[in-house]
Amino acid sequence: MFTDCSSSTTSRLIHLNSLNGAFLPRPCFGQLSLRTTASTWRCTLSIRSSSSPSAIVINGKAEAKNIRDDIKIEVSRMKESIGVVPGLAVILVGKNKESATYVRNKKKACDSVGIKSFEVHLAEDSSEEEVLKSVSGFNDDPSVHGILVQLPLPSHMDEQSILNAVSIEKDVDGFHPLNIGGLAMRGREPLFLPCTPKGCIELLHRYKIDIIGKRAVVLGRSNIVGMPAALLLQREDATVTIIHSRTINPEEITRQADIIIAAVGQPNMVRGSWIKPGAVVIDVGIKRVEDPSAAHGYRWVGDVCYEEASKVASAITPVPGGVGPMTIAMLLSNTFTSAKRFHNFQ
C-alpha cells in the first residue's frame, strides 16, 4: 500500500546533548520545558500538548553517534584494564545485496568503536549443517561475545533451528526464544533486548518522552520488531495495542495513541489523519521507492507519511536518520554488555 506523500522535512531539528549545537527554536512554548544539567541542555517533552504546528525531529543519527562515542571510550577502558576487546561474529548466507550492505555497515560500526568483528560468508546453496557448524564454532570461541545470523536465510533453511542454536549468552540480536520469553514474562530479565525495539525505546528515553500510563499503538507484530516493541512498551507501563494485517479499522485505533511505533513495511501507510495531535511517532519502516527526481533515482520512505505526520505529532523520527542508526548502536551496546558479562568487567 504505497501512496505518495512528499518527504520534505518541515519539522524543526533539535540537537540534544550538545552544548555547542544546542538551540531551541522559539515556537517551543508550552510544548517543551528546558532543564539544564552540569553539561547538557535537555528537552522535556510533554506528549499531551499539541499547540505547535510542526513536530520536533527525533534525531536518531545524532543520538546513535553519542552512544557510539560512549561505547568507544568504554571499549578502550576495557582493553587497557583487562586486555580484552569485545568481539562480534556475523554469519551471512547467500547473495542478498541488502543483507551484504547491512553486514558491511555493522562491520564498519564495530571498527569505529574498537569492537573486533568476525565474519563468515556462506554460499546460497550451503546446507543448514554448515550454518550450524559456524554458529557452534562461534559459540565455543571465547573471543566472540556476540553472534548474529543475518536474516533472511535462504528458504531451504530452518531459521528457527539456526537462531535457537546461538548461545543465549551471545544472542546480541535478542531473537533467541529464551530471551524473548524473558522479555515477555513478568519478573524475568532477558539477557539481551532486540536491537531495533530497544533503539526505539532508547530514543523515547533520550527525548524524555513519558511512557508510563500512555496509550501506545504498535503497527506490526513481527518477531524482530513489532512484537518485542510492544512487549518493551508494556514493560515501561504503557497500555499497548498491536495492529496487524487483519486489524479492522487501524486508523481509528492509531488515532487513540499517545505513542505510535510503526513497523509494517508499508510506505506512507500512516497518514496525518491517523495521528492524534501531539502524539509521538517512531517510524521503523524503511523501503526504497523509485523516484526519478531523486539523485539516485530512488528515495527511502518510512511507514508514516512524514510531511503530514510532522504537522500533527509533537515529535517524530525521520526516515532515514531515525531508528536505523539506533539499531546498529544497540547492537554495539549489546555486544559490549555481553563482553562485560563474560569477563565480569564493571
Ligand code: NDP
Ligand atoms: P515484517 O514483514 O516481518 O512484518 C510486518 C508486520 O506488519 C506484520 O506483523 C504484518 O501483519 C504487518 N502489516 C503488514 N501490512 C500491514 C497492513 N497493511 N496493515 C496492518 N499491518 C500490516 O516486517 P519487519 O517487522 O521485519 O519490518 C517492518 C519494517 O521495518 C520494514 O520496512 C523493515 O524494512 C523495517 N525495519 C527497519 C529496521 C531499522 O533498523 N530501521 C530494522 C528492522 C526492520 P501480519 O503479522 O498480520 O502479517
